[in-house]
Amino acid sequence: MAEPLEGCNFIYIDHLQSCETVRKIAAATSSSYAMLYTRSAPLALGYMSLNRFINVAVNINAGLVYSDRTQMNDGILKRLPVIEYQAGSLRNDFDFGSLLLFDAEIMKAYAKEFADSDFNYAGWYELQLFILRSDKPLFHIGEYLYTESNSDTRLSGVRQFDYVDPRNSHVQTEMEKVCTEHLRRIGAYIEADTVSEAAIDRYKFHYEASVIIPVRNRVRTIADAIRSALSQVTDFNYNVIVVDNHSTDGTREIIDEICTEDKRCVCIVPEKTDLGIGGCWSMAINDFRCGRFAVQLDSDDLYSGTDTLQRIVNKFYEDKCAMVIGSYRMCDFQLNTLPPGLIDHKEWTDENGRNNALRINGFGAPRAFFTPILRKIGVPNTSYGEDYALGLEFSRSYKIGRIFDELYLCRRWEGNTDAALTQEQQNANNRYKDSLRTIEIASRQRLNTYWSQQVTGQDANKLFEEQLSVWEQVAKRYEELKHAMANEFNIDGSNICIQHNPARIVSTGAHIDSQSIANRPCFLCDINLPEEQIDFPLLSKYHLLVNPYPILPKHFTIPLKQHRPQAILPYYKDMMEIAGNLDDMFVFYNGAQCGASAPDHMHFQAGMRGVLPLERDWNELYRSTRSRLYPISDEEFIEALQLEPAADDTGIFSLRGYVCPGVIIVTRTAEASDFLFRKVYESLPIHEGETEPRMNIFAWTMKYRNDGTPRLVSIIIPRSKHRPDCYFAEGDEKMIISPGALDMGGLIVAPRKEDFDKIDSQTAADIIREVGISLDDELLMIKKLKHDDF
Template structure:
C-alpha cells in the first residue's frame, strides 16, 4: 500500500497535536517526523523528532531525505493547525500517481479570526523563479524525486535550502498545481497586499536575498539560461552604446502616467519642475480618462514650456501603452525617466543623477534607489530600498528571481523605442527591464533619489487574491518568455 512520511514544524505538543491527530487518521500516513529547533524539548507519542536550525535550510532538506523511506513526502511549513478535507490526502496521492509529478501543491482555505477564506494559488511555470512563489503550506513530493533533488544540491544554505531543492527538482520533474481546495490552515500574515510587496527588499533580509540569488544563478547555469558578464575572449558580454542615435530636442524627458490621482498629481509634477540641471528637459504627463479633477490639475501647469500634457483616452490602453506613446512622441528626450503619479522625486538633483549614470556606466537602463514614505513624505519601514545585493555582473540573472526592478527607472530612448512595453498596467516595466538586460547592462544609482509614497489609494494597496494571482501569473509568464529567449540565445552563441 502507498505510504507517506510527514514532516511538520514542532515547537510544543499543544501546537502540533491537532495536526498530528489529523495525519494519523489517514491510513496512508506511515511516519510523522517533528522538525524541532535545537532548544525545543518534548515530543509526541508515535512521532520522531529531527533537530533542525532552520526549516528552510539545506541541512533540513538533507535530513528529510535521509528519513524518507516511503513513497511520498508531505512537508508542512507552518507552526499552526493543518486540517485536511476528507480524503484529501488520498487525492494528493492519486494525482501524484496519475501525473507522475515530482511535487504537488493545492488550493486551500486560510483561517483567520474572521472566518475561512478561499486561497487559490497559481500554476507553476518554467519561469516561476520567484523564491516567494506561493505554494500554500502543504508541499507533497514524490520521495524519489525529493531525494534526487537533494543529491543534486551543491551548497549549504541557511535560508535558501527549500528554494534550492525546488529549483533542482523542477529540472527533472513536473511541479503540479491541484486546483482543488484540499486543506485549511491558519493565515499568519494578515497584512494588506500593499504592505507585503516590499518584504523581499527589506534590508534586514539581505543575507537571505544573497543566498536566493546564488541558488537561482546556479539553476540558470544548469538549464542554459545564465548570461555571463564576459565573453569567452574576456570582453564584456554587453552591447556598447555611443549615445548618438537620433536627434532629440532635449536631453531628458520625465514621464508620468496618470488616471484619477487628484490628491497626488500636483506634488509629482512640482517635484519634476523643480529639478536643477545643466541640460534641457521636459515633462510628459500621459493622462487616460481622468474624471476626478486630475486633468484640470495638470492644466494648471500648462504655461510652463517644459510641460507636455498628452490626452490618451483609449479604452484598451494600459500603462505600458502610455510609455510607448511618450517614447515615440516627437518631443521625447534622449533619455526618459519614470515617475509614478503617486510618488515624488526626492530633491532637485534626481534628474541630473539619473542622466549622469547613463554616461558614466554606459548602460541602456538605469535603476535608482527609493525611500518608502507615508503620504506626507515621512520615511516608513522598510526605509531605503537600494538593491545593493545586485551586482553589475549578475544583476540581469538575479532579475529573473525578484518581482520588481526598483525605482526610478530610466531608459535610453532609442532602445526603448526598439523594445517597446507590453500594453498592460502591471509588469510592463519589469518585462521591458528583462528584455533590455538580455543585451545591455543595467546601471544602478545607490543614493536615494525617489520617494515611494504608501497610502490607501495606491493601486496595489489592497488587492484581493484573484487580482494578486492574475498579477503574479502574468509576471511568471514574462519570466518564462524571457528565460526561453535567453536559453535559445545561448544555444546559438
Template sequence: MKAVTVVAQYRTDPFFEKAVHLIETSGLVDRVLAVSRESASQRLPAFCTPVDGEIHDRTTLMRIINETGTNHLLFLTGDGYVFFEPGSIEKMIAAAESTKAGIVFSDFYDLNERGKTVHPLSGYQSGSVRDDFDFGGALFFSTEAIQKALQKYGLIPDTRYAGLYDLRLKVSIECPVHHIPEPLYSMISGKAHSGDGQLFAYVDPRNADVQKEMEIVFTDYLKKIGAYLSPGSLRQAEQTQYRFPFTATVVIPVKNRVSTINGAVESALSQETDFPFNVIVVDNHSMDGTTEILSGLAKRYPTLKHIIPISTDLGIGGCWNEAINSKMCGRYAVQLDSDDLYSSTKTLQRMVDALRDGKYAMVIGSYTIVDSHLKKIKPGLVDHREWTDENGHNNALRVNGLGAPRGFDTNIIRGIAFPNVSYGEDYAAALRVCREYRVGRIYDSLYLCRRWEENTDAVLTIEEANRNNAFKDSIRTEEIRARQQISKGPNP
C-alpha cells in the same frame, strides 16, 4: 507500506499536536518527523520522530531524504498549522501519480476567529522561480523525483536557508509542479500572506544572508537550465545620430489623479539641470478633473507637453510607449509616477549623469516609501542592494521588482517597448533591457513613493495578488526562454 512521510517544524503548543495527529491518523502516514532547533524528544507526541535542525537547512533535508522509505514526502512548510480535510492526502497522492508530478500543492482554507474562507493559489509556471512563491502550507514531493533530481543535478549545497528552495528548483527541471485548484486543508496562519513586510523582504538588510543563499541557489539553477547570462555578454548603450529635441524627458502617465498630479508635475518641472529637459504627461482620458489641471499647467509651462492619446484602451505601458515615441521625447526618458515625487531638485541630473557616464541602457535609483503627508513609513528606503554588476541581470529573474526611479536610453527602449498593461510593465521592460545591456544603479534615495488608499500599490485582495504574481511569472517564463535561446547560440 504506508505512502507518506510528513515533515513539520515543531512548535511547543497544543495546535501542533492536534494538527499532526489528524494527519497521522489518516492511515497513509508512515511517520511524522518533527524538526526542531533544540532537542524536542521529551516533549513530542508518541507518533512523532524528532529531527534536530531546521527545515530549510541542507544537513537536515539530506538526512530526511536519505532516511525516507515512503514514495512521498509531505512538507508542512507554512508558518501556521495545517488541518487536512478527509481524503485530501489521497487526492494529493492520486494527482502526483496521474500527472507524474514531482511536486503537488493545493488551495486551502484560511481558518480564523471569523470562520473558514477559501485561499486560492496561483498555478506554477516555468517562470514561477521566486523563492517566496506561495505554495500555501503543504508541499507534497515525489520521493523518486527528489532522488532523480539530486542524482542528475547534484546534492543540495551547503545552505542554512535555501535548501528547500534548491530542492524545489531541481525537481521542477524535469518534473511537473502540479496545482490542485481545490482547498484540501485548513490553515491557521501566523502572519498575513501579503503586505509590505513580505513584499520587501528581499531588500531588507536583515535578510542579506538569506537572500545571498537564495541568489546562489537560483544562479546555479539558471546555469543548469541554460538560462544564465555571463556579465561579459552585456553591451553598453551606443551613440546615436538621431537629434533629440531635449537631453531628457520626465515621463508621467496618469489617469484620474486629481489630488496628486499637480505635485508630480511641479516636482518634475522644478528639476535643476545643466541640460535642457521637458516633461511629457500622458493623460489616459481622466474624468476627475486631472485633464483640466494639466491643461492649465501646460499653458503656464512651455516645457510641459500634455498628451491625450487617441486610443482609449491603453494601460500604463501603453502610455509609456506614447511618450517615448513622441517627437518631443528627449535622449533619455526618466520615470515619475503620478502619485509620486522626486526627493530633490537634483534627481533628474543624477539619473542622466549616470546614464551618460556609464553608457547604460537603463539606470535605476532608490526610493523612500512615504504616506500621503510625505512622512516616511516602513520599510523606508528601498535601495535594492542585492543587485551586483556581475549577477544583477540574472538575479532580477528571482526578485519581484527592481526599484525606482527608472531612466532609459530612449533609442533602446523605443526598440523594446512596454507591454500595454498597468501592472508589471516596468518589470517586463527592465528584464528585457538587462538581458542584453548593462544597467546602472544609484543607491541614494532619489524618489518618494507615496502609499495612499487610492494608488495601485494599496493592499490587494488575494485574488488580485495572485493575478499580479501570475502575470509576472508569465513575464519570467518568456524571459527565461529567450535567455535559453541566447545561451544556445544562433541556429546553424
C-alpha cells in the same frame, strides 16, 4: 526533550530551511512520497484530501503536488487559491501553500546530487528548482484540500518588500546563489561581459531628457508630481510629457493649467481608451517631442530633490548604459518615512544583477531608458509589471546603471493600487510576472544557443555571399578590389606585394588619439553597425562581420561583443580557437599602436588564405628555415610534454629569411599556444604610456608532415613604431602608408595612386623594417625569452 507520539519519529535539524534538513527528510522517507507541513499552527485536512494528493501525484508522475487551501483568520474562513507553477516561477517566495507532497525518489536524487550543499535557508528552494529541471512536474491541484491558520497578517503592500529588507540579506544571498546555478544549468545565465554598452551619442534629439507621467484620475497628486519634475535644475534642455488617460475627476484641467504656465510641460490624450500605464508610456516615447532619455515619474510620487534628473542623465554618460535605475524612499503624504524606508536594491551587482532579477519581483525606481532602444523594444500595454518586463529585456542585452542613493519619493496612500491587494489580485500579479520570467528565460536560452554556435569556414563563406547580396555598396568595393592595381617584388628571397586601394584611406588615415576616439561613436559596437550589416556569432562572445573596406578578396572583422580596449593577452587563446574553426582562413591582430583603426574596441580580422605573402609562402619559404628557440633543454622538453601529448612540432621558433624579424609558435592546441605566447609576450618591451608590447599577429592551421594532423601556426611580428617617417613627411617625400598586420605580412596597402607609383622593392622593405624591430632588438628579445644574462 519531548518524546515523539506513538508512530512518529523526531528528526533533529539545525534550520528548517537548510539543505541538511532536506537530506535528512529524504533519508528518513521509506515510502513513495513525503508530505511536508511548513507551519506550526493547527492544520485541518479536508475529506479524503491525502488520497487526492497521492492519486494526482501517481497519475501524472509529479515531483511536487500542492493545492488551494482555506485559511482561518479571526474566526473567518477565507479561500486562498494559489497559482500554477511555470518555468518562470523562480521566486523563492512562490506560494505553494503550507502542505506539499514530494516524490521521495526525486528528494533522494536531490540529496545525492547536492550532498555538499550547505545552505541554511535555501534548501527547499534548491529542491524546488531541482524538481523544475527534472522530468517530473510541479503540479497545482485547483481544489481546496486543507485549512490552515494565518500567521502573517501583514498587508500585501508590506510583505512585498521582504526581499530588500537588510535583515534578510543573508537569506537572499543564499537564494541568489541557488537561482544563479539553476540558470547556468538550464542555459539561461547571462555572463556579465556579454552585455553591450549603449551608443547614447548616436542620435540627435531636441530634448536631452523627458519626464514621462502617465495619469488617470489623480486630481489629488498630479500637480505635485508635475511641479516636482519642472523644478529640476539641469545643464540641458528637458521637458515633461503627461499622458492623461481620459481622466474624469478634474485631473485634465490641472494639467492644462500647468501646461499654459510652463511650455516645457506637454499633455497627450490618447484616442484609444484601452491603454494601461505601458500603453501611455508607448504614446509618450514615440512622440516626436520625447527626449534622448525617458525618465519615470508616477502621478502619485515626487523626485527627492532638484538634482534627480541631472544625476540620472550623468549616469547614462558615465556608464554608457541603456537603462538607469535609482533608489526610492517609502513615505506618507507628509513625507514621513514608512517601513521599510529606503528601497535601494543593493542586491543588484554588475556581475549578476541581470540573472538575480529573474528571482525577485522588481528593479526599483525611478527608472530611465535610452529612448531609441526603448522604442525598439516597446512597452507592454499593462498597468502592472510593464516596468519589470522592460528591466528584464534591457538587462538581457544592455548595461544597466544603478544609483543607490535616494532619488525618488514613493508616497503611500489609500489610493495606491498595491497597498492592500486581495488574494485574487496578488495571484493575477504573480501569474503575470511569472509569465514574464518564463518568456525571458526562453529568450535568454535562445540567445545563448545562438551565441554558442560553432561557426566554420563554410559558414563564414555563406555569410560573405549573403552579405554582398544585400549590401550593394560593399559588394561594389569587393568587385573593384578584383581589379585593383598591384605590384609584387622579391626582396632577398621574400615576396612583397603593393596594393593600390583608395577605399582604405578610411583606415590608413584614421586618427587614433584619445580625443579623436572619444569624439566618435565606436563603429564596432553592435548598436552602431550599419543596418545592412549581417553578423554571425563566434565563440559566444564575438561577431563575425564582413569588412566593408576590404584588402583581401574575402575579408572579415571579428569584434568582441563588449566594448573593451584592444589588448591581446586576455584574448590570444580565442584567436587560436578562431583560427582552428575558420580553417580555410587566416586570422590576424593589429595592436593598438600597430594598425588598429579601432584601438578602443577589441577585435581580430580574418581573410582568405593564399593572398598574404607571409602565409601564402609559409610552406615553401619559411617553414623549413625557422630556428627553434623553445624547447631546447631537457627541462623545457619536459615542460612542453606537459602541454601536449607529443612535443614533436610544438615550440617557439625564430622567423628566418623574411624581410623583418618575427617569432613563430606551433602547437596542437589553443591552450598550449596561449602558454607559449605568454613567454614571448613577457620577452617584449612595453613602451612608456602603453599597455602592451607593440605587435602584429597572424594565425592559421597547417597539417603536420608526418601524419597530416592539424597544427596551429602563430607568427608574431614585434613592432618598434606605429607609422614610418614618410607618413609624416612633407612634399614629395610624404607617403600615406600606415602599416598594419597585412602590410607587415607582405601586403602593403597604398590608398593614394602617387604613393603606389613611388614604392619600389627597396622602399617597401625599408618601410617594413623601419616599423618592425631591428636584429639587435630581436637578439635582446631572444635572450630574455631564454632567460640569458645580458
